Amino acid sequence: xxxxxxxxxxxxxxKFELRAWFFMRISGVILAVxxxxxxxxxxVFNSIENIDYQFVVERWKTPFWRTYDFVMLVLAxxxxxxxxxxLIGDYVRSPGKKLFAxxxxxxxxxxxxxxxxxxxxxxxxVG
Amino acid sequence: MKITLKVQKFDPxxxxxxxxxxxxxxxxxxxxxxxxxxxxxxxxxxTLTYRKSCxxxxxxxDAMRINGKNALACKVLIKDCGSKITLEPMLxxxxxxxxxxxxxxxxxxxxxxxxxxINQDPPPAKERRQSPKELDxxxxxxxxxxxxxxxxxxxTFWADxxxxxxxxxxxxxxFLFDSRDDADEERLAMMNDADSVxxxxxxxxxxDACPRNIEITKAIGEVKQKLLYDSF
Numbered sequence: 001x002x003x004x005x006x007x008x009x010x011x012x013x014x015k016f017e018l019r020a021w022f023f024m025r026i027s028g029v030i031l032a033v034x035x036x037x038x039x040x041x042x043x044v045f046n047s048i049e050n051i052d053y054q055f056v057v058e059r060w061k062t063p064f065w066r067t068y069d070f071v072m073l074v075l076a077x078x079x080x081x082x083x084x085x086x087l088i089g090d091y092v093r094s095p096g097k098k099l100f101a102x103x104x105x106x107x108x109x110x111x112x113x114x115x116x117x118x119x120x121x122x123x124x125x126v127g
Numbered sequence: 128m129k130i131t132l133k134v135q136k137f138d139p140x141x142x143x144x145x146x147x148x149x150x151x152x153x154x155x156x157x158x159x160x161x162x163x164x165x166x167x168x169x170x171x172x173x174t175l176t177y178r179k180s181c182x183x184x185x186x187x188x189d190a191m192r193i194n195g196k197n198a199l200a201c202k203v204l205i206k207d208c209g210s211k212i213t214l215e216p217m218l219x220x221x222x223x224x225x226x227x228x229x230x231x232x233x234x235x236x237x238x239x240x241x242x243x244x245i246n247q248d249p250p251p252a253k254e255r256r257q258s259p260k261e262l263d264x265x266x267x268x269x270x271x272x273x274x275x276x277x278x279x280x281x282x283t284f285w286a287d288x289x290x291x292x293x294x295x296x297x298x299x300x301x302f303l304f305d306s307r308d309d310a311d312e313e314r315l316a317m318m319n320d321a322d323s324v325x326x327x328x329x330x331x332x333x334x335d336a337c338p339r340n341i342e343i344t345k346a347i348g349e350v351k352q353k354l355l356y357d358s359f
Binding site: 004005006014015017018020021022086089090091093 | 232235236238239240283286287290291295316317319320321322323325326328351354355358
């Protein structure tokens with residue numbers, strides 16, 4: 001479909017790109033807070049000396065930390081996936097290669113997101 | 128001062144690929160790169176091809192890569208380039224010959240954003256009035272001279288020739304934020320195209336390249352913001 005501007009390929013009235021751009025701004029701000037919090041908890045207040053299985057058990061006893069980690073997982077995966085989608089849009093010109101690259105990206109992102117979510121919500125302490 | 132002017136040469140009718148040719152010149156530090164090019168062409172090599180017109184930074188004809196950075200040859204002084212100056216055509220366009228590039232696609236995109244005032248009201252007896260505050264909103268983007276330095280410095284444009292590029296967005300901004308223009312809806316629809324403002328990833332190369340110091344990335348950001356506010 002011909003776009004609104006010369007050279008444009010289309011989706012002129014579509015708000016997808018606008019929403020994707022806005023999502024990147026919002027998720028970026030939230031991720032900055034969550035990731036810095038994560039960094040301090042894991043590497044400043046604690047260290048590899050005391051982070052072990054028991055640490056994870058204690059942390060995931062409360063819904064707060066499971067939600068914190070889930071929000072970070074979802075936003076990071078969506079933010080990163082959209083970033084790579086944009087790069088593919090810019091640099092992969094052949095429609096066939098673009099389809100393959102985007103299909104691979106979405107499949108991989110979904111698998112990582114699903115595995116992370118399953119672990120987060122089905123984790124039960126043993127022993 | 129003695130300088131070496133190294134110019135990328137290419138004649139599509141004769142050459143298989145571009146090559147570099149050097150000219151040893153005696154120039155004044157306050158001479159411009161365009162003066163060096165003229166000297167090389169007039170005194171040494173009549174085949175050397177480049178565009179120039181006003182030679183005073185107004186017409187925008189002589190945009191090229193000077194030591195790797197897009198600029199106007201008539202605005203860059205020899206003393207600011209050192210004794211070895213490399214000149215190459217702008218990236219992303221087909222080379223017509225040496226430093227002259229084919230800019231048809233650039234102007235086609237520029238025209239497609241309707242870079243002229245659209246106002247259906249009958250013209251008033253005198254002029255369409257505007258306050259200084261209203262002018263401030265788009266004054267910066269009126270400075271564009273359509274040289275193409277911004278668009279051809281943009282990595283997204285190098286990769287994706289369908290991207291309309293910063294120059295066309297600047298032209299749209301100039302009318303989108305003009306209180307006398309009433310084609311906001313049409314202009315915003317154009318800017319919302321998948322190959323328009325959303326292809327700008329705020330690399331800022333265009334701002335570095337603009338010989339008129341237009342805050343291009345800021346202007347593109349303002350168009351994105353307007354699109355966002357209008358979508359609610």
